[in-house]
Amino acid sequence: MGDGVLIAGRYRRVGLLGRGGMGAVYEAEDTKLGRRVAVKVLSAIGGLSRDETVLRRFVQEARALARIDHPGVVTLYDEGLHEGTPFLVMQLLDGVDLARLVQEAGPLPPDVVCCVAAGMARALGAAHEAGVLHRDVKPTNVGITSGGRVVLQDFGLARLAGESAITRLTSFVGTPQFMAPEIIRGAPPGRTADLYGLGACAYLTMTGQVPFGGYLEVGAVVEHAIGAGIPRLEHRRDLPYPRELRALVDRLCAQEAALRPQSAEEVALLLAPLVGEGQAVLGELVAARLRDTAVEQVFERRPAGAVPGTPDPEGSPAPTGAPEYGWDDAAVPTQRAGAEDPFRPLTLSDTTRRMVLGSMTPQDAASRLREAVTLVLRGRLQEAVQMLTAITQVCLSSLGPGHPTTLACQYWQAVCLARLGAGGPALELFQRVNTHIDQEK
Template identity: 55%
Template sequence: MGEDVLDGRYRLVRLIGRGGMGAVHEAVDTALDRRVAVKRLLSAGGPDAGATALTRFRREAQALARISHPGVVHVYDSGVHEGAPYIVMELLDGVGLAELVASREPLRPPVAAAIALEMLQALTAAHAAGVLHRDVKPTNVTVTRAGRVVLQDFGLARLAEEPAITQAGALLGTPQYMAPELIRGELPGPGADLYGLGTCLYLMLTGTPPLGTAAVDVGALVELATGPGVPRLAGRAGSDVPEDLAGLVDALCRQDPGERPVGSRVEATLASFAAHGMDELRELIAGSVREQAVEFVYSPPAQDSSAPELLDWAAIPQTEPAARDVHRPLTLSDGTRQLLLSSMTADNARSRQREAVNLVLRGDIQEAVRMLTAVAQVCASALGPDHPTTLTSQYWQAVCLARLGAGAEALELFSRVNAATEQRRGRDRD
């Protein structure tokens, strides 16, 4: 993992994501000893494009700083390092809305309504602060382990009293969830964000994108968005969505922003369906986090083709069906998992192991699992699968699984570590 340090304070740990405007890293704030997310501006091609990107990046920092609401990601700091601006934000645990829908599609109406209600309240706070998000979509929403629904990535945000940033020939945003007036280049209002809310609600309730899965070409999506629009949900044969909730989705997704309902009416309708939805949502998130952890531990990415397997499950005697078959976990992308291994070395693995154990002790289990898996894999390759450092990492992986409720998998891993430890002691005695 990288050793870059921004302004002598923020040590970059791993790349979380990369978009058209910036790259986001998990980092450690060495002054306050806390995990944070650092968004850095990517280099742009040409002076004009670079100036536009820089202006947009600064506006994101200003937008986030102006909003005080638990449903909007918190900004801690901003600065410039070696000519590149950066924003320091809270590091969110939990699961992205897009991941949640992909694994649980569709969401039950009370859960979908509860998520949408939290999103609406965050957008209302943003609008009251004079900020339009303009890119409300599932990948910009995270649900934390505590059930907090958080809007993030205000990279396209526009402060209401400032002129819009335009770039010739550029379509900023995602047509699948983008309001038609934004696609047409018109000056948006709060209704554009409510349209995004409606399309997210459509996805949650149906399990399918609002403009369908067949049209993957951007041009085709634009034609659908500005033409026929989102298909009606109310009155759909065989649908389990309550008619009033389906009607709200249809109203939010209307082509004319003037015909979309105002926030107070939307809030009242969502609240009427959201009872007990948050309790169910927290259970879903806990299950998803647990499954992701099991996937990470049981199916880690190979560091290279010659690296030994982290755990040779086939070599472990089984008296019962393998615990790894208890869950069918969410699949983490190979790219995400490879990011954890891209710059981990045997030299820094032990220090990362200490960091991961501290994360476990602080309750940051989700991040600890990722780091411990990378450490264990590097140590297995560089030091050997039964080296004490490797086994220690696997022991703490099992602790994480136990704390996340994956008891069967944790017990199997504890047994594996114990067996390997006893074998090593036997060889040492011999």
């Protein structure tokens, strides 16, 4: 399925965002409504017909998710079947995931930890109230927008995997680092299993490490998850967090489900007095990540420690740093020095050069530029930077550095950088544009 192909006759694939055990997720254009969306193609359960039980269950899960109306739950727009393979069409978020945030920022401040955990708890509470379990709460499924809003993704997909694809994949449904012990033992999931995942994510935000980071093999992780469990935090004096917060995380990570808080609402209430200015600080942290990413894209600076993208299953290369969207179910993060990125960080909407492969006429470039400018004017700066960067790279090679379209692309890149708070790089780019304009006079 190459870029430009229509999924279900409506969603034009723009670029690969990530892949994992369940399938792949793409950025796509909804040709009917003219908006960018995330399309999750569940290739691990492909080859279905309309009357199969697994497909009916998939539709039921999608409809249950669609009933959840909460700012902390990713919005589902559509579902369907494309050439026998189920897909979901979902909101494309403008931010980073919790894994990337902790990887780049390290342990988070106390009020930010509480803000993230409270946001997750409120979202889980809304889902549980609607009768939906998440079943795979982990950092790559926790999105955070530039405004500091916490949004959970991939609700219910683990159930579908557990009843279909996971048998063929011979791997766990979810990541053992964040999976409740009773689920590993084979018990049916409940609300407290989701809360265990919340606690394990909070452990990551407070320590900067996954719960069983010292163990590299899945077997060793599982052994400790169902044995000694997640190390307790309550008596750790080296952690600058309120004792009541550390005690709550310990309760959430308890081996026995009965010892954990029994509802997400209870967790949210316990965290509420500790949040303080957490959302504002969280928004600033995410904005800094987005700003740095935009500068790296515009000036083609590779982030430290970045690793090359791996091949797309369908043949095209994946963008460097592509997210896995929480679908790499067999992956176990590690903390080894020099190892590949243990969290597989999220860069939300990387269209890359593949968006504009092939020859581009000045008319084509101008059309793409107008689309990018519309994104800027709508405040969708992350998407705009990525699109403008791709167009600029093609314009530089096919039209030249002094062509008006090339200069216009660079001007709008600079506008994006300035609005993202990268004043120095924006000024550098403005000056570059002005130099070319002066030379043409």
